Amino acid sequence: MTDDRAGLIFREDYFGDPAGWAAVKALLVDVFGVDVSPLDRLGGPDQTLMSSAWFDESARCVANFSAFSMPLVIDGRPVKAAALQSGAVLPQYRGRGLFRDLVRRVLQRCDAQGFEAILLYTDKPQLYEPYGFGILPEHRFAGGAPAVSAASPSFRTLDMNDADDVSLVRGLLESRAAVSQRLAVIRNMQTFLLNTVLVQGVTFSLLPQHSAVVAWSENAEGTVFTLHDVVAASMPSLCEILQAIGRQPERVEVLFAPDQLGWQGEGIPEDGDLRFMLRSQPGLSPNGPCRLSPMAEF
Numbered sequence: 322m323t324d325d326r327a328g329l330i331f332r333e334d335y336f337g338d339p340a341g342w343a344a345v346k347a348l349l350v351d352v353f354g355v356d357v358s359p360l361d362r363l364g365g366p367d368q369t370l371m372s373s374a375w376f377d378e379s380a381r382c383v384a385n386f387s388a389f390s391m392p393l394v395i396d397g398r399p400v401k402a403a404a405l406q407s408g409a410v411l412p413q414y415r416g417r418g419l420f421r422d423l424v425r426r427v428l429q430r431c432d433a434q435g436f437e438a439i440l441l442y443t444d445k446p447q448l449y450e451p452y453g454f455g456i457l458p459e460h461r462f463a464g465g466a467p468a469v470s471a472a473s474p475s476f477r478t479l480d481m482n483d484a485d486d487v488s489l490v491r492g493l494l495e496s497r498a499a500v501s502q503r504l505a506v507i508r509n510m511q512t513f514l515l516n517t518v519l520v521q522g523v524t525f526s527l528l529p530q531h532s533a534v535v536a537w538s539e540n541a542e543g544t545v546f547t548l549h550d551v552v553a554a555s556m557p558s559l560c561e562i563l564q565a566i567g568r569q570p571e572r573v574e575v576l577f578a579p580d581q582l583g584w585q586g587e588g589i590p591e592d593g594d595l596r597f598m599l600r601s602q603p604g605l606s607p608n609g610p611c612r613l614s615p616m617a618e619f
């Protein structure tokens with residue numbers, strides 16, 4: 322493998338530059354087929370982003386890797402954590418060591434800022450194992466639904482294309498509580514808002530009595546209720562959520578450890594293509610099955 326960088330220009334932190342941001346968006350469409358442009362109407366990219374990239378002479382971004390702050394709770398302890406994302410190299414520039422260079426630079430910056438844990442999702446875990454990342458198996462939690470006394474619905478379905486509803490969700494995200502003490506994000510404004518656009522089939526309901534927004538879905542028969550996330554300063558129980566949304570399913574699936582929901586389910590390993598990886602200080606790893614809410618995925 323050669324380290325040929327002739328004609329390439331290294332840049333850092335170009336998200337504030339409209340041309341740089343547009344170039345990265347184009348790279349992500351080219352490599353992943355994902356358009357993050359909706360972020361432009363949702364408050365822009367995460368303000369904590371640290372990005373490193375190689376640009377060509379025509380200002381095209383040919384290789385990028387980014388980190389951003391994603392504070393977590395792990396086993397009840399607040400953890401200063403960073404998330405790595407948008408690792409991408411244009412096909413014609415692969416095999417020259419560009420990504421290896423960017424991984425080293427981004428990790429050096431994370432270490433210099435004292436992050437205690439770094440996480441990422443990938444379908445190529447072997448890329449990151451040499452840098453101390455290990456796979457943390459993800460689990461969903463399934464079980465019988467709690468008994469819901471006479472349903473008394475009290476909710477409003479939000480429209481995430483409506484600026485007022487987006488603003489309402491932003492406000493709740495500012496002061497959200499962790500959905501789990503085992504593993505959860507404490508702050509994830511941009512990932513949540515972008516996922517409202519990227520993740521299909523999820524309903525966002527405001528529960529006024531609980532000052533909570535619940536992200537949920539159900540099967541066609543209404544017999545299986547899936548809880549994706551809860552944004553609230555104080556977590557309602559699963560029973561309160563079902564009551565407020567007026568659902569009486571037979572079974573429930575929760576897509577994060579349900580230790581704050583007054584309900585227990587059996588941990589079932591996820592079998593998707595993406596692996597969740599963690600690099601953390603010794604002893605800093607969730608004690609039991611867990612996963613981040615899909616609304617926190619990045």
Ligand SMILES: CC(C)(COP(=O)(O)OP(=O)(O)OC[C@H]1O[C@@H](n2cnc3c(N)ncnc32)[C@H](O)[C@@H]1OP(=O)(O)O)[C@@H](O)C(=O)NCCC(=O)NCCS
Pocket residue numbers: 322352408409410411414415416417418419420421422442443444445447448
């Ligand atoms: C994966 C990708 C980022 C690699 O970029 P690259 O610039 O060609 O990688 P490099 O030349 O810097 O190689 C870095 C290391 O990754 C390894 N590698 C490269 N492509 C790989 C692949 N597809 N699978 C596994 N390992 C790979 C190289 O062997 C090299 O290992 P080494 O450091 O031990 O020598 C690039 O192929 C790409 O954009 N793929 C599509 C998007 C993607 O998969 N992103 C990363 C996953 S989150």
